[in-house]
Amino acid sequence: MAVAPLHRSLDQELIALLRGVSLECLVCGEFVMHAGAAIVCPECGLELRDASAAAVGLPSEARRLRLHAG
Numbered sequence: 001m002a003v004a005p006l007h008r009s010l011d012q013e014l015i016a017l018l019r020g021v022s023l024e025c026l027v028c029g030e031f032v033m034h035a036g037a038a039i040v041c042p043e044c045g046l047e048l049r050d051a052s053a054a055a056v057g058l059p060s061e062a063r064r065l066r067l068h069a070g
Contacts (some may be wrong), residue, residue: 017048 009017016022016048017039023031025041032041 014048 009025013022015025017032019027020034025032025044025046027046028041028044030041030043032039032046037050040046
């Protein structure tokens with residue numbers, strides 16, 4: 001019987017937020033709000049928006065995101 005890892009990587013967390021599967025802020029752990037094309041944390045000010053700039057090393061879905069710390 002193999003042991004499954006319980007942690008997820010940052011790119012997996014970003015994809016979960018993008019798909020709406022996760023509602024947990026990556027910075028503070030509070031609930032996030034989906035506002036149009038942006039995902040915003042009202043507690044810490046984290047903001048994820050669609051971006052055309054590619055991020056190196058992330059899966060294709062996560063490349064569309066840009067992080068903003070508020």
